[in-house]
Amino acid sequence: MNPALAADLADLDRLLSLVRDRALHGLHGLDRRPAAVAPVPPLPLPLPGQGSGIEGALAAFGERWEPGFSGSAGPRYLGFITGGATPAALAGDWLASAYDQNPTAGIDSSAPDLEREAIGWLRELFGLDTVQQGAFVSGATMSNFVGLALAREWLGEQKGLRVGEAGVAALGPVRVLSGAPHSSIYKALSMLGIGRQTLQLIPKQPGREAVDLAQLEAALQQLGGEPAIVVANAGTVNTVDFDDLAAIAALRERYPFWLHVDAAFGAFAALSPAHAHLTTGLDQADSVCIDLHKWLNVPYDSAVQFTRRRDLQARVFQNAAAYLGMPGENPDFVHLTPENSRRLRALAAWFALSAYGREGHAEIVQRNIACARDLGERIAQEPRLRLLAPVRLNVVCFTLSEDPSEAHVQTLVRELRDAGEVFMTPSVYEGTWCLRAAFSNWRTTHEDVARVMKALQAALL
Numbered sequence: 001m002n003p004a005l006a007a008d009l010a011d012l013d014r015l016l017s018l019v020r021d022r023a024l025h026g027l028h029g030l031d032r033r034p035a036a037v038a039p040v041p042p043l044p045l046p047l048p049g050q051g052s053g054i055e056g057a058l059a060a061f062g063e064r065w066e067p068g069f070s071g072s073a074g075p076r077y078l079g080f081i082t083g084g085a086t087p088a089a090l091a092g093d094w095l096a097s098a099y100d101q102n103p104t105a106g107i108d109s110s111a112p113d114l115e116r117e118a119i120g121w122l123r124e125l126f127g128l129d130t131v132q133q134g135a136f137v138s139g140a141t142m143s144n145f146v147g148l149a150l151a152r153e154w155l156g157e158q159k160g161l162r163v164g165e166a167g168v169a170a171l172g173p174v175r176v177l178s179g180a181p182h183s184s185i186y187k188a189l190s191m192l193g194i195g196r197q198t199l200q201l202i203p204k205q206p207g208r209e210a211v212d213l214a215q216l217e218a219a220l221q222q223l224g225g226e227p228a229i230v231v232a233n234a235g236t237v238n239t240v241d242f243d244d245l246a247a248i249a250a251l252r253e254r255y256p257f258w259l260h261v262d263a264a265f266g267a268f269a270a271l272s273p274a275h276a277h278l279t280t281g282l283d284q285a286d287s288v289c290i291d292l293h294k295w296l297n298v299p300y301d302s303a304v305q306f307t308r309r310r311d312l313q314a315r316v317f318q319n320a321a322a323y324l325g326m327p328g329e330n331p332d333f334v335h336l337t338p339e340n341s342r343r344l345r346a347l348a349a350w351f352a353l354s355a356y357g358r359e360g361h362a363e364i365v366q367r368n369i370a371c372a373r374d375l376g377e378r379i380a381q382e383p384r385l386r387l388l389a390p391v392r393l394n395v396v397c398f399t400l401s402e403d404p405s406e407a408h409v410q411t412l413v414r415e416l417r418d419a420g421e422v423f424m425t426p427s428v429y430e431g432t433w434c435l436r437a438a439f440s441n442w443r444t445t446h447e448d449v450a451r452v453m454k455a456l457q458a459a460l461l
């Protein structure tokens, strides 16, 4: 054995407790670490010939890289939609690496059954029917990709062909309709050979990001009975608007389409009694995308996808090999998602749900929503700022009252970042440059909201 490797093995207890100390240093330091930093990468080093063991690597990491890391796991990182990692989620994630299980196939470990249990719990958490079957993927982009791959296979089924076998060209033109799709929908369409340009944007309701139902119906009618794909959005990233999922699902009685719902973070509205109605109809979707590294607060990379048509899923993703067997009634995960071998990422979600249950996670969601509302109220009272939309859930979308040009908004974003108290991301809503403050971290409190508002006001001076 290589001497550095042998030395690490011989001293594993002490070394791993150093790693634990480093992790705690990072976690306890979150409050002092800037929410975000301007990236300044250190000078590159050549590949080490003789490695320096864990201790050397730890020192080099601490010196060269760790100072440039953001506080994205902390309470005032409000950029994108970003969760942190609850203590139990972190524990599960560590153990996933320590045990290093590959849940692909069920012939050597019960790890895949743990993943199935976690999926069952998630299904219950979001109020989905047991006909919705799921698998873990690396993020909402992959979850959307899987859902749309199933939609593509379903289109083939309508024409009596198997797209997985015959290829996407056999399908002919594909129709995809959506009101305000996330950028990852376009990416998935590109990866699937359907093409970004295929997506037909349906007009939204006035002053809203929710699709106009009459316009959607008119577009479906124009297809003259041709099967299509409809992507409904449950939680848009700028104003967290929701399509009327139940009404869209009901249109399937008159028009043939596959209903995919991107509920990446919006599905968590189900955990707030005051907002649960927004997710009504989610269950009726043919495929559903839900991110977990956002509002479940598990570490990257984790999301789940659900579908009512697991049979189609095995058609698309089957990985037939003598040593793996063919997909049967209850296919192994290797036959269900783009990846073959992968980590047991379900363990972090399993730990989180075991440790805090439905109520613990509902409390996080409700507190985040209350914090967003709090910030929205403070911004509404600040004459130099203007809300661009009501705070519907966990995102505050606002801009400068005067001259919200790209340059001014970008300057404000940079100044906020460089002051270190808070990070928000810029966006464009209905042609207006704006900022988004998205609340999805388990640590965030109203005290943080007060600090965020102070930082905003200081940056406006």
Ligand SMILES: *Cc1c(COP(=O)(O)O)cnc(C)c1O
Residues within 6 Å of the ligand: 081, 138, 139, 140, 141, 142, 144, 182, 184, 235, 236, 237, 262, 263, 264, 265, 291, 303
């Ligand atoms: C974040 C997000 C995605 C993409 O998620 P990743 O986890 O970054 O892959 C897709 N849809 C919506 C609505 C999102 O908020």
